[in-house]
Amino acid sequence: MAAISREEVAHLARLSRLAVTEDELATFAGQLDVILQSVARIGEVAADDIPPTSHSVPLTNVLRDDVVVPGLDRDAALAAAPDAEDGRFRVPRILDEEV
Amino acid sequence: MSELTGMTAAQLAGLIAAGDTSAVEVTRAHLDRIAGVDERVHAYLHVDADGALAAAQAVDTARAAGQPLGPLAGVPIAVKDVVTTKGVPTTAGSKILDGWRPPYDATIVARLRAAGMPILGKTNMDEFAMGSSTEYSAYGPTYNPWDLTRIPGGSGGGSAAAVAGYEAPLAIGTDTGGSIRQPGAVTGTVGAKPTYGGTSRYGLIAFSSSLDTPGPCARTVLDAAMLHEAIAGHDPRDSTSIPAAVPPVVEAARAGASGDLTGVRLGLVTQFATGEGVEPGVLAAFRDAVDALTKLGAEVVEVSCPHFDYALPAYYLIAPSECSSNLARYDGVRYGLRSGDDGNRSLEEVMSLTRDQGFGPEVKRRIMLGTYALSSGYYDAYYGQAQKVRTLITRDFTAAFEQVDVLISPTTPFVAFPLGARTADPYQMYLADLFTIPTNLYGGPAISVPCGLADGLPVGLQVMAPTMADDRMYRVAAALESAVGTLTPPEL
Numbered sequence: 265m266a267a268i269s270r271e272e273v274a275h276l277a278r279l280s281r282l283a284v285t286e287d288e289l290a291t292f293a294g295q296l297d298v299i300l301q302s303v304a305r306i307g308e309v310a311a312d313d314i315p316p317t318s319h320s321v322p323l324t325n326v327l328r329d330d331v332v333v334p335g336l337d338r339d340a341a342l343a344a345a346p347d348a349e350d351g352r353f354r355v356p357r358i359l360d361e362e363v
Numbered sequence: 364m365s366e367l368t369g370m371t372a373a374q375l376a377g378l379i380a381a382g383d384t385s386a387v388e389v390t391r392a393h394l395d396r397i398a399g400v401d402e403r404v405h406a407y408l409h410v411d412a413d414g415a416l417a418a419a420q421a422v423d424t425a426r427a428a429g430q431p432l433g434p435l436a437g438v439p440i441a442v443k444d445v446v447t448t449k450g451v452p453t454t455a456g457s458k459i460l461d462g463w464r465p466p467y468d469a470t471i472v473a474r475l476r477a478a479g480m481p482i483l484g485k486t487n488m489d490e491f492a493m494g495s496s497t498e499y500s501a502y503g504p505t506y507n508p509w510d511l512t513r514i515p516g517g518s519g520g521g522s523a524a525a526v527a528g529y530e531a532p533l534a535i536g537t538d539t540g541g542s543i544r545q546p547g548a549v550t551g552t553v554g555a556k557p558t559y560g561g562t563s564r565y566g567l568i569a570f571s572s573s574l575d576t577p578g579p580c581a582r583t584v585l586d587a588a589m590l591h592e593a594i595a596g597h598d599p600r601d602s603t604s605i606p607a608a609v610p611p612v613v614e615a616a617r618a619g620a621s622g623d624l625t626g627v628r629l630g631l632v633t634q635f636a637t638g639e640g641v642e643p644g645v646l647a648a649f650r651d652a653v654d655a656l657t658k659l660g661a662e663v664v665e666v667s668c669p670h671f672d673y674a675l676p677a678y679y680l681i682a683p684s685e686c687s688s689n690l691a692r693y694d695g696v697r698y699g700l701r702s703g704d705d706g707n708r709s710l711e712e713v714m715s716l717t718r719d720q721g722f723g724p725e726v727k728r729r730i731m732l733g734t735y736a737l738s739s740g741y742y743d744a745y746y747g748q749a750q751k752v753r754t755l756i757t758r759d760f761t762a763a764f765e766q767v768d769v770l771i772s773p774t775t776p777f778v779a780f781p782l783g784a785r786t787a788d789p790y791q792m793y794l795a796d797l798f799t800i801p802t803n804l805y806g807g808p809a810i811s812v813p814c815g816l817a818d819g820l821p822v823g824l825q826v827m828a829p830t831m832a833d834d835r836m837y838r839v840a841a842a843l844e845s846a847v848g849t850l851t852p853p854e855l
Contacts, residue, residue: 268735276731279738280687281694283715284727295728298790300735303676306748309755316750317757319573319603320806320830321560326602340466346701353696356704356713 267300268293367392368529372438372586375532379437382426386419386437390481393439397483397530400855405505406515406525408444409452410484415439418481425479434613435593436479441531443522444485445492446577447566448472451482455568456490456500456518459693459700459721469566470601471535471577471594478593483531486521490723491690492542492570494518495795498786499725506782507550509820509852513779516546516795522580523550527852533590534580539571540678541775541799543578544811548774548823551813551850553587553840554580556799558830559806560605562591563598571685572603574678574803582849584812584841588616591833607831615834619841625660627839629653630767633667635798641776644817649773652814652824655846656771656839666766668759673752674801679793680736680749681804687733690726693718728789753804760805764829769839772798774811774823798825808833812840813850821850 270293277284277292284292338351347354367375367389378384394412401407422437442448445455447465449472454460468476475482489499497505497520507515508528515524522534523546536543538556547554555578562577569575579590595609631653638646657663695701695717703716722730736745763770775795785791802809807830814824824843828836 272735273731276734276738278715280727280730280734281691281711281715281718282722282727282730283712283719285719288719288724288727291724292728292731295789296732296735298788299679299728299732299793302790303679303745306673306676306680306752307744309670309673309748309752311748311751311755314751314754316747317753317804318750320757320804321603321605323560323603323605328599336466341697343466344463344698346695346699347704355696356706356708356710358710 266297267304268297365392365395368396370532371583372435372532372581372589375438376435379422380432386422386481387416389437390415390419390439390483393483393531400528401530403506403511403855404508404524404528404530405503406486406521406528406530407441407484408454408487408502408521411451411482414451415481415483418476418479422479433478435589438532439481439483440475441483441486441522441525441534442472443488443519443534443536445488445537445568446472446535447568448482448485451485453485455492456488456502457721457723457726458501461700463698467566470563470598472566474594486519486525486534488521489518490726491568492518492537492539493686493725493729495541495545495792496785497521498782499723501723504782507779508855509551509779513781514549515779516549518542519546519580523547523552523554526552526580526582528855532582533586535577536580537567537575537577538803539574539682540803541796543580544799544809544823544825545775545795547580547811549779549821551821551852552580552582553584553810553812554578555587555591555810555836556802556808557591557595557833558605558808560603561609561808561831561833562595563601563604565598565600569689571682572689573685574682584837584844585613585616585620587810588612588837605831610831610833612834612837615838616841619838620845622659622842622845624656624839624842627661628767629656629661629663629839630666630763630770631663632671632770632772633665634669634671635772636665640794640797641773642778642817645773645777645822648815648817648822649824652843652847653771656843659842659846664767666763666770668763670752670755670759671801674756674804675793675797677749677752677756677804678800679732680745681753683729683733684736684746685733687730687737690730693721725789756801757805760807769835770827772825774798774825778817778820778822802827806830808836810836810840812843814843814847816850
């Protein structure tokens with residue numbers, strides 16, 4: 265049985281904000297199925313009482329000195345923007361009804 | 364090939380310091396080499412001749428004025444294109460960052476500049492460092508200088524090929540699951556992954572933040588150690604940077620070069636020793652190298668690390684999960700590509716079109732895989748379980764290092780394969796990192812050093828050490844190098 269269906273892959277693509285084509289969907293569904301079947305082996309390990317590791321460095325709440333340092337200036341931050349206006353990033357419409 | 368490009372970084376630094384050659388001459392020799400061979404190797408995505416020559420001139424001027432020079436002053440270097448360089452194009456091998464010129468330098472780049480090392484250019488890589496062959500670069504593959512029909516490894520194939528092909532004496536790589544070590548192995552060069560937190564991630568374009576580690580690529584162990592020392596050390600801009608002294612890696616590389624490993628205990632991992640999935644030629648070269656290490660006085664014992672069998676599945680859940688989160692920043696708003704903004708489409712539609720057109724297939728697979736592993740209903744069984752297995756793998760390492768000083772293995776199961784051989788089935792590509800991945804999950808340092816040839820192609824031996832004991836792996840690697848020598852590819 266497949267670990268993941270084409271419909272589930274389409275749903276993942278939507279969640280991931282990837283406008284994949286129908287062709288891509290067919291390819292990815294097959295490939296993700298192979299990968300998921302293989303990584304599902306992780307479930308064989310008895311690990312109920314084992315604490316998870318998110319990071320290998322045993323540091324918590326790392327703070328820098330509370331000293332003001334210069335940040336990126338506005339023009340430098342906007343220089344690579346696909347679209348900018350009045351010193352701000354310009355974006356496509358956010359609300360559907362505003363057209 | 365010029366005499367200068369054939370020299371090691373340590374030799375070049377010595378000649379420049381003595382005034383026997385200039386930094387400008389050394390940089391020019393490498394730029395000439397790039398102009399001569401890179402059309403065939405394609406190690407570089409961008410060559411910054413003007414920037415490199417200006418930096419070299421500054422070193423020569425400083426020397427003429429009697430100013431003290433650092434240990435690698437005037438030695439040029441190539442930088443993997445996933446590391447930001449102020450004003451110099453940085454793409455991470457992706458179309459989504461085509462033409463981006465970062466407004467800031469990564470910490471390690473700032474340290475290279477402070478060390479007086481001219482930056483020759485940016486090297487090719489699998490897109491966002493996801494891959495093991497450089498074939499997932501959006502700008503075409505890099506070719507292995509040993510055989511131009513074969514892959515140079517990945518994701519840092521460009522950095523490894525630049526060093527192997529004498530287009531740079533040194534290069535910067537990054538290692539998330541083996542992206543420095545596996546390219547090192549298949550190009551006959553040295554590649555080291557420092558302890559996670561030993562080198563700063565500030566300015567390293569994030570793929571999997573709990574695993575990504577910048578490190579050195581070189582042709583000799585001493586050169587790798589010198590570069591390691593130049594870039595390592597605490598950085599307040601990286602909250603996972605370890606606030607401790609850099610291990611004495613250069614001293615260890617020099618000590619190891621004496622070839623004496625008396626009293627050093629090497630561990631052979633039982634789970635890797637079966638040789639399953641490993642090419643016979645790789646296994647033969649590895650076994651010869653183990654014999655050579657024994658002759659140098661090392662004691663070899665077998666140690667069991669039972670959870671290493673689950674390292675690959677754990678990695679392919681953790682790394683894609685972090686990737687799906689990190690790559691959410693490519694939204695077509697602040698920098699990079701924006702597609703389909705015709706004035707009618709919504710932000711979400713533009714974002715989805717931008718990401719579909721800007722990302723290549725492997726990146727999309729990993730984003731979707733990570734999104735799956737993190738989604739409610741699957742989180743505990745996949746991402747959560749992988750994090751627990753990560754703990755068990757770390758415990759295996761800790762237990763092993765109570766018995767031995769370092770662990771050794773082949774770096775990668777197979778020699779450089781022909782281009783196209785593993786792209787049809789993505790999982791076959793993942794197997795290239797079978798032996799390198801456990802170390803990333805644990806966070807310790809590991810190095811790949813050439814140990815011989817199989818069918819005329821390089822084989823690497825991996826030395827894994829405890830966290831912040833990076834010096835140990837350099838000692839063992841340098842000793843092996845003293846016994847088996849360095850590898851020289853055929854003339855391009």
